[in-house]
Structure formats: structure tokens, C-alpha cells
Amino acid sequence: MPRVSCKEHEIKTIEVPWARSNSHFSYLFEGFSIALLQATVNQVKVSELLRISFSQIHTIMERAVERGMARREELELEYIGIDEKSMKKGHHYLTVVSDITDNKVIEVVEDRTKESVKSVLTTIKTNHNCNKLKAISMDMWKAFMTISAEMFPQADVVHDRFHLSKYLNDGVDKTRRLEATQLEKISDRRLKNTKYLFLKNIENMSDAQALRFAEVKDMNLDTSKVWLIKDTFKGFFANTDETTATKYFNDWVEDTRESGLKHMINVAEMFNRHWTGIGNYIKHRISNSISENLNGKIQKIKTIARGFRAFNNYRIAILFHL
Numbered sequence: 001m002p003r004v005s006c007k008e009h010e011i012k013t014i015e016v017p018w019a020r021s022n023s024h025f026s027y028l029f030e031g032f033s034i035a036l037l038q039a040t041v042n043q044v045k046v047s048e049l050l051r052i053s054f055s056q057i058h059t060i061m062e063r064a065v066e067r068g069m070a071r072r073e074e075l076e077l078e079y080i081g082i083d084e085k086s087m088k089k090g091h092h093y094l095t096v097v098s099d100i101t102d103n104k105v106i107e108v109v110e111d112r113t114k115e116s117v118k119s120v121l122t123t124i125k126t127n128h129n130c131n132k133l134k135a136i137s138m139d140m141w142k143a144f145m146t147i148s149a150e151m152f153p154q155a156d157v158v159h160d161r162f163h164l165s166k167y168l169n170d171g172v173d174k175t176r177r178l179e180a181t182q183l184e185k186i187s188d189r190r191l192k193n194t195k196y197l198f199l200k201n202i203e204n205m206s207d208a209q210a211l212r213f214a215e216v217k218d219m220n221l222d223t224s225k226v227w228l229i230k231d232t233f234k235g236f237f238a239n240t241d242e243t244t245a246t247k248y249f250n251d252w253v254e255d256t257r258e259s260g261l262k263h264m265i266n267v268a269e270m271f272n273r274h275w276t277g278i279g280n281y282i283k284h285r286i287s288n289s290i291s292e293n294l295n296g297k298i299q300k301i302k303t304i305a306r307g308f309r310a311f312n313n314y315r316i317a318i319l320f321h322l
Contacts, residue, residue, distance in 0.1 A: 001013045001014050001016065002014045020063070024056070025056075025060070030060050030063070030064075033046065033050060033057060033060045034060065034061075034064050036049065036050070037057070037060075037061060037320070038321070041300065041301060041304050041321060042304050042305075043057050043058060043061070043305065043317075058313065058316070061316055061317070061320050062316050064320060065316050065319045065320050068319070069319070074127065074128050074129055075099060075102075075106065075128040075129065076128075076129050076132060077099060077101075077106075077124075077128055077129065077130050077132070077133050078101055078132050078133060078134050079099075079100040079101050079133075079134060079135055079136075079137070079284065079286050080097055080098065080099060080100060080106065080124075080133065080136050080137070081097070081098045081100050081136070081137040081138065081160070081286075081287075081288040081294075082095060082096075082097050082117070082136060082137070082138045082144050082148065082288075083095070083096050083098070083138070083139065083160070083288045083294075083295065084096075084112045084139065084141065085295070085298055085299075085302075087307075087308060087311060087314055088307055088308070088309070093111060093112045094108055094109065094110050094111065094112070094311060094314060094315070095108070095109050095110075095111065095112045095116055095117055095120060096108050096294075096298065096318065097109075097120055097121070097124060098288070098294050098322075100137060100286050100287075100288070103294065104294075104322060105294065105318055105319060105322040106124055106128070107120050107123055107124060107319075108120075108314070108315040108318050108319065110311040110315075112141060112143060112144075113143055114143045114146060114147055117143050117144060117147040117148075118147045118150075118151070121147060121148070121151045121152075122151070125151060125152075130152060133152050133154065133155045134155060134156065134284060135155055135156040135157070135158045135280060135283075135284040135286060136148050136152065136155050136156070136157055136158065137158045137159075137160050137286050137287055137288050138157060138158070138159065138160060138277075138288075139159070139160055139163040140159060140163070140270070140274050140277070145157055145277070156277075156280045156283065156284060157276070157277040157280060158277060158280045158281050158284050158286055158287070159274055159277035159278050159280075159281070160287045160288045160289070161237060161281060161287045162287055162288065162289050162295075163288075164233075164271070164278065167267050167270065167271075168229075168230040168233060168264075168267060169199050169230070170263075170267070171226060171230070171263045171264040171266065171267040172198050172199065172223070172226050172227050172230050172263075172264070173195065173198070173199065174263040175222055175223050175226045175261060175262075175263045175264065176191060176194065176195065176198055176223040176226075178263075179191060179221060179222050179223050180192065180194075180223075190216060190219065190221070191216070191221070191223060194212075194213075194216055194223075197209060197212060197213045197216065198213075198223060198227050222261055225259060225261060226259075226261050226263070226264045229252075229255070229256050229259060229261070229264050230264070232252060232255075233252055235248065236248050236249055236252065236278075237281065239282055240282070241282070242279065242282050242283065245279060245282040246279065249271075249275065249278070249279070252268070253268045253269075253271065253272050256268035294322060297321070297322055298318055298322070301317050301318060301321055301322075302314070305317065
């Protein structure tokens with residue numbers, strides 16, 4: 001670029017309409033880079049293809065997100081979802097807030113503490129119209145529930161059905177592990193290598209897995225009983241009115257208690273304490289994965305990148321693609 005030397009303003013570079021000030025790349029090149037990133041979701045491969053450094057391709061992504069966030073119009077929010085995602089090994093989390101109706105991420109913040117949740121919800125409340133917000137989908141994490149009630153008292157809490165399934169699967173697996181250990185002591189190996197059979201949906205099993213599962217589940221084992229309790233709970237989501245849903249839930253809790261199976265009783269008692277948020281599903285029928293499964297897409301971004309060491313890099317990647 002042509003430069004001028006001025007006694008008053010020192011050296012100045014001519015500004016051009018086809019590149020950002022102090023940038024090494026034209027807008028056309030940045031646009032092509034962005035298209036490749038959207039198509040591949042792989043910063044390393046795109047940097048290799050374009051023969052520029054990883055940090056340069058990341059800077060292009062960061063600028064794209066800045067421009068996009070600056071251009072974003074005020075959202076009319078009716079349903080939002082709050083979810084946690086692990087960032088790396090150990091207790092390193094980030095909180096993702098998404099617009100469930102339009103299936104897009106609104107903002108991402110580091111950690112899942114009350115302070116971080118309050119920070120991200122304050123930003124959303126300031127920048128978007130939340131007057132018509134009806135419900136917020138979330139896990140049973142206390143920080144999510146407490147701050148949501150404080151910031152949006154008019155909105156119902158809806159406990160995400162996919163997180164409920166996770167708790168149920170956990171109850172099944174704990175029971176299976178305990179029983180498998182007990183059976184192994186008497187050389188009974190019926191539950192050996194059955195972990196994923198009891199966690200997998202039947203419709204997703206291969207023919208061989210389905211036959212093996214049918215064989216094991218019909219045995220008079222505690223694991224089979226808790227799997228049946230878990231499977232019965234799915235019927236709750238088929239209820240169309242609050243009265244029948246309440247009766248179905250109460251009957252399920254009572255049957256679970258009578259089973260005497262400790263780990264599933266613990267799950268049922270936890271669900272009972274959070275009945276309001278679970279029951280609100282019938283009213284709003286929302287979840288954090290109601291559309292194209294944002295969580296799966298975020299996981300894909302993380303997997304392709306082989307993890308993120310810095311929170312800001314993870315945030316930029318999520319907002320860029322979602």
C-alpha cells in the first residue's frame with residue numbers, strides 16, 4: 001500500500017476498500033477462507049491448503065465472528081436452552097446459551113458458576129428482547145436454576161429430557177456393574193461385555209446385539225429390572241396433558257421405590273424433587289436438542305479440533321459455525 005510521511009501525523013498507510021486496515025489479506029481471500037472453514041470445520045487443514053499459519057486462519061475466524069456479532073439484530077426470544085460442555089479433562093466447563101426456536105447459539109461463557117451464568121444471561125437480556133420468554137431448557141445444575149429464576153422470573157424451567165436419560169442410564173449402569181461383580185464371584189459371566197447393550201437404544205442395535213440383548217434382558221436379573229424401569233419412563237414424554245403426565249410420573253416413582261433397587265430409587269427421588277421442571281416439559285415440549293442437536297454439532301467441532309486449550313478459541317469456533 002502507498003504510504004505518506006507527514007510531520008504532524010507521522011507515517012500513514014493509504015486505506016483501501018478491498019482489505020481491512022493492517023491486514024495481510026484481502027476481503028476476497030478472507031471470504032474464501034471462511035467458505036472453506038464452513039465446509040470443512042477444520043482449521044488445520046484449511047491453513048495447510050491456503051499455505052498460511054494456523055494463527056492466521058484463526059484470526060480470520062475471529063474477525064468473522066466479530067463482524068457477525070456486530071451485525072446481529074435483536075432477537076425475539078421465546079425459548080432458550082442453557083447447557084454445559086466440557087472443554088478439556090478435569091472439571092473445565094463452559095456454558096452455552098442457545099435459541100431453541102431458531103437452533104443457533106446466542107453466546108458462550110467460560111465455566112458454569114453462578115457468576116458466569118449471571119454474566120451471560122445479563123448480556124443476553126441487555127442485547128435481546130426477552131419480554132416474551134416462556135421457558136428455559138436446562139439440566140438440574142443449581143447455578144442454572146437459581147440464576148434463571150432470578151433473571152427471568154416469568155419463564156418456566158424445563159429439565160432437558162436428554163439429561164434425564166443420562167441420569168437413568170447412569171442408574172442402569174451402576175446396577176449392572178454391581179451385579180456383574182457379584183456374579184463374577186460365582187463364575188457367572190452372563191453380564192460380561194453387556195454395558196453398551198443396556199445403554200443403547202434398541203432401534204440402533206445390530207441384529208447380533210439385539211439377539212444378545214433379548215437373551216440377557218429376559219433373565220431375572222436386577223439389571224434387567226432397572227432397564228425396564230428406565231424404558232418405562234420414556235412413556236412419560238408421550239403424555240399430552242398435565243393431569244395424565246402427573247399420574248404417570250407418580251406411578252413410575254412409586255413402582256421404582258417398590259422395586260428396592262437402590263441406584264434407580266436414587267434417580268427417582270431426584271426426579272421427584274425436580275418434578276416441576278420435569279412436568280413443564282408437557283406444557284412447552286422443548287429440550288436442548290429439540291432441533292438438529294446443537295450439542296452433537298459442538299462435540300463434532302471439538303472432536304475435529306482434537307480439543308481446545310484456551311476458552312476463547314473454543315468460543316470462537318462455536319459461534320463461527322453455530
